[in-house]
Amino acid sequence: MPERLGPPLAEPLFERLVIVGLGLIGSSLARAAKRLNLARTLVAADASPAVRARVAELGLADVVAETAAEAARGADYLILCVPVGACGSVAAEMGQALAPGAIVSDVGSVKGSVVAQVQPQLPAGVHFVPAHPVAGTEHSGPDAGFATLFHNRWCILTPPEGTDPAAVARVRAFWEKLGSNVETMTPQHHDLVLAITSHVPHLIAYNIVGTAADLEEVTQSEVIKFSAGGFRDFTRIAASDPTMWRDVFLNNKDAVLEMLGRFNEDLSALQRAIRWGDGETLFNLFTRTRAIRRGIIDIGQETPEPDFGRRKAD
Amino acid sequence: MPERLGPPLAEPLFERLVIVGLGLIGSSLARAAKRLNLARTLVAADASPAVRARVAELGLADVVAETAAEAARGADYLILCVPVGACGSVAAEMGQALAPGAIVSDVGSVKGSVVAQVQPQLPAGVHFVPAHPVAGTEHSGPDAGFATLFHNRWCILTPPEGTDPAAVARVRAFWEKLGSNVETMTPQHHDLVLAITSHVPHLIAYNIVGTAADLEEVTQSEVIKFSAGGFRDFTRIAASDPTMWRDVFLNNKDAVLEMLGRFNEDLSALQRAIRWGDGETLFNLFTRTRAIRRGIIDIGQETPEPDFGRRKAD
Numbered sequence: 001m002p003e004r005l006g007p008p009l010a011e012p013l014f015e016r017l018v019i020v021g022l023g024l025i026g027s028s029l030a031r032a033a034k035r036l037n038l039a040r041t042l043v044a045a046d047a048s049p050a051v052r053a054r055v056a057e058l059g060l061a062d063v064v065a066e067t068a069a070e071a072a073r074g075a076d077y078l079i080l081c082v083p084v085g086a087c088g089s090v091a092a093e094m095g096q097a098l099a100p101g102a103i104v105s106d107v108g109s110v111k112g113s114v115v116a117q118v119q120p121q122l123p124a125g126v127h128f129v130p131a132h133p134v135a136g137t138e139h140s141g142p143d144a145g146f147a148t149l150f151h152n153r154w155c156i157l158t159p160p161e162g163t164d165p166a167a168v169a170r171v172r173a174f175w176e177k178l179g180s181n182v183e184t185m186t187p188q189h190h191d192l193v194l195a196i197t198s199h200v201p202h203l204i205a206y207n208i209v210g211t212a213a214d215l216e217e218v219t220q221s222e223v224i225k226f227s228a229g230g231f232r233d234f235t236r237i238a239a240s241d242p243t244m245w246r247d248v249f250l251n252n253k254d255a256v257l258e259m260l261g262r263f264n265e266d267l268s269a270l271q272r273a274i275r276w277g278d279g280e281t282l283f284n285l286f287t288r289t290r291a292i293r294r295g296i297i298d299i300g301q302e303t304p305e306p307d308f309g310r311r312k313a314d
Numbered sequence: 315m316p317e318r319l320g321p322p323l324a325e326p327l328f329e330r331l332v333i334v335g336l337g338l339i340g341s342s343l344a345r346a347a348k349r350l351n352l353a354r355t356l357v358a359a360d361a362s363p364a365v366r367a368r369v370a371e372l373g374l375a376d377v378v379a380e381t382a383a384e385a386a387r388g389a390d391y392l393i394l395c396v397p398v399g400a401c402g403s404v405a406a407e408m409g410q411a412l413a414p415g416a417i418v419s420d421v422g423s424v425k426g427s428v429v430a431q432v433q434p435q436l437p438a439g440v441h442f443v444p445a446h447p448v449a450g451t452e453h454s455g456p457d458a459g460f461a462t463l464f465h466n467r468w469c470i471l472t473p474p475e476g477t478d479p480a481a482v483a484r485v486r487a488f489w490e491k492l493g494s495n496v497e498t499m500t501p502q503h504h505d506l507v508l509a510i511t512s513h514v515p516h517l518i519a520y521n522i523v524g525t526a527a528d529l530e531e532v533t534q535s536e537v538i539k540f541s542a543g544g545f546r547d548f549t550r551i552a553a554s555d556p557t558m559w560r561d562v563f564l565n566n567k568d569a570v571l572e573m574l575g576r577f578n579e580d581l582s583a584l585q586r587a588i589r590w591g592d593g594e595t596l597f598n599l600f601t602r603t604r605a606i607r608r609g610i611i612d613i614g615q616e617t618p619e620p621d622f623g624r625r626k627a628d
Contacts, residue, residue, distance in 0.1 A: 085593075109543070134540050134542050134543045135542060135543075136543070137620035137621045138607070138620065138621070139620050144620070148625075153542055154539055154540055154542070156540070183539075189531075192531055192532055193532050193536050193537075193540055194540065194543060196525070196526050196529060196532055196537065196545070197526070197532075197536075197537055197540045197541055197543050197544065197545040198540070198543030198544040198545065199544075200522065201522060201543075201544035201545050201547070201548055202544050203581075203584060203588075204518055204522060204581065205544070205547075206584075206599055206600055206603050207577065207580050207581045207584055207599075208514065208515060208518060208577060209603040209606055210580055210599050210602065210603055211510070211573070211576050211577045211580045212510050212511070212606075213602065213603070213606060214576075214580075215510060215576075217503075217506055218506055218507050218510055218511075220606075220609070222507050222511075223507075223510065223511055223606075224606070224609045224610050224613060224615065225468055225497075225613065225615065226448050226468055226470070226507055226508065226511045226512070227511055227610050227615050227616070228448050228449060228467055228468070228615055228616075229423070229448045229449075229450070229508060229511050229512030229515075230511065230512040230513075230515035230516050230519070230551055231510070231511040231512065231515050232607075232610050232615060232616045233515070233519075233547055233548075233550065233551060234515055234547075235603070235606050235607035235610055235616070236547065236607060236621075236622065237544055237547060238600075238603040238604070238606070238607065239603065239604045239606075239607040239608075240600070241600075242596075242597050242600035242601045242604065243597070245596070245600050246593045246596045246597045246600060247593075249588050249596055250588075250591055250593050250596070253588055253589065253591070256588060257585065257588060257589060259525070260581075260585055260588075262525050262528075262529075263521065263522060263525045264578075264581070264585075266521050266524055266525045266528075267517075267518065267521045267574075267578070270517060270520075270521055271571065271574055271578075274517075274563050274564075274567055274570060274571060274574075275567065275571060277564055277567070279399075279560045279561075279564050282556075282559070282560045282563055282564070283556050283557070283560045285520055285521075285524050286520055286552075286554070286555075286556035286559050286560060287556045288524065288527065289520050289523040289524055289527070289549070289552040289553065290552070290553045290556070292523055292526075292527060292534075292537075292538070292549050292552070292553075293452070293546075293549040293550060293552065293553040294553075295534070295538045296538050296541050296546050296549055299538060299539065301538065301539065301541050301542055301546060302541070302542075302546045302549070302624075303624050306451035306452065306453050306458070307451045307452070307550075308550065308622035308623070308624055309622070309623055309624060310616075310617050310622055310623060311462070
């Protein structure tokens with residue numbers, strides 16, 4: 001297994017890196033950028049005074065700016081790490097402060113909507129290279145981040161047609177230095193892929209936890225006590241940031257509804273199999289799905305330890 | 315945190331413990347029973363010659379019997395660890411070989427059906443104390459078991475009305491020695507609780523992995539690559555033993571269909587909220603569900619580490 005993060009760069013990749021939004025992702029980027037000397041100056045901006053104070057306290061950045069517009073001045077690379085519903089207004093706020101040649105990127109879990117909201121706000125000559133690091137935990141805020149979050153994860157870039165290839169290459173190099181594998185695709189395809197690999201999984205996790213919480217004949221205490229039979233796995237995803245996820249669903253509606261439709265059709269078929277005692281249909285599905293986990297472990301996107309390796313921490 | 319398993323007992327709890335079915339659960343019981351000297355003699359029985367050979371190779375038991383009937387002779391405590399669909403036939407096979415005063419138990423994830431299948435097969439004077447340890451991993455077979463599997467987990471006993479309290483107490487003591495907390499309830503209530511905390515979670519995990527595998531516009535390679543955004547969590551449960559889970563659904567139909575019905579109603583409401591851009595409904599649910607994970611961690615039924623503590627193994 002290679003070294004987690006490389007040594008600090010002798011020459012930084014950027015002069016002035018601005019991170020707008022210091023939650024889990026933004027604060028992880030800040031930590032990694034500092035550790036690797038990816039930028040000569042690191043500027044953090046956040047709408048929340050409490051977050052700004054904490055960022056300063058933690059020493060996560062060289063400069064803590066009160067507004068995105070203030071932060072953007074002189075930036076050669078600015079990354080939006082705010083909920084996707086806020087990307088448009090932040091871009092409107094700071095777009096004009098950017099000089100030609102500056103690169104704007106983001107980390108949002110939806111891409112079509114972000115491109116539509118952000119691109120019109122950016123002046124000519126500013127390069128927009130949307131990104132999405134497929135990484136995270138269920139925790140939030142500037143304390144939750146860590147420098148190795150992106151190590152061995154995939155980062156998807158969705159540069160709109162006509163984006164300057166040199167700018168794309170610089171963003172790719174940035175993510176590769178963070179230890180990520182980089183892949184490029186259209187915003188539309190991204191949104192479809194993520195609808196099934198991330199958005200609908202989150203929705204059904206949120207849903208089942210809600211359904212369990214609302215039962216009358218089974219108490220919340222029983223649900224919690226006996227959660228080790230499967231339920232507890234779902235509660236982690238259902239503990240994810242409510243703001244971020246609300247915005248994801250509001251901004252990837254079509255792809256999510258499409259995937260949810262398929263999920264529902266397939267679930268109805270299983271429900272029917274159960275009602276009619278069709279063991280063969282159940283057995284065949286349960287056998288098929290075993291192989292997929294093997295695939296994920298084999299490409300290094302999951303720990304091979306049983307039970308996610310929980311026992312160590314248990 | 316207390317010592318995982320206590321020291322071996324000076325005096326074993328049972329003379330002749332028989333474990334029928336040496337999968338994950340059975341082989342974990344065998345390992346724990348040996349380590350703790352819970353029985354003077356440990357007998358293993360399994361229908362599969364390959365499993366019997368492996369059990370012998372691993373030295374998991376003192377005696378490896380070819381049939382349950384052979385194994386049951388002279389047993390004072392016999393635990394059925396076979397798929398719940400097989401409990402009835404195993405009980406039919408070996409019931410008459412049991413002497414009065416013997417205790418029969420099981421580990422099945424459904425209880426009503428097991429009681430209905432097993433109890434009629436047992437002679438008068440044999441005590442039947444159904445059990446369900448809410449514990450497991452996604453792995454199968456005699457190699458998958460480990461002695462500490464039941465440590466700090468809940469074991470639910472569902473003794474039918476009129477069961478000898480002394481027999482129930484002995485089974486309770488057995489599970490407590492394995493490190494489990496023991497709770498008693500009716501088979502019907504058990505099946506309702508487990509339908510929501512385990513069975514429906516497994517069903518929807520199996521379902522979403524199947525749905526993802528069947529897409530045309532998103533390749534299996536993409537699903538696997540970008541699985542760290544949530545999907546991979548589901549694949550663990552969807553890698554669970556197909557035989558065991560087929561039998562669970564076939565044997566807990568009513569409770570599963572009831573809980574699935576509620577799940578579907580709630581999911582439709584979410585789907586509607588997404589279609590109509592109702593961010594408030596989404597945000598409120600996502601906020602509510604965060605607290606439930608906290609509850610599970612607080613009672614020690616989940617690791618507090620972010621991301622299930624995967625990073626250590628990553």
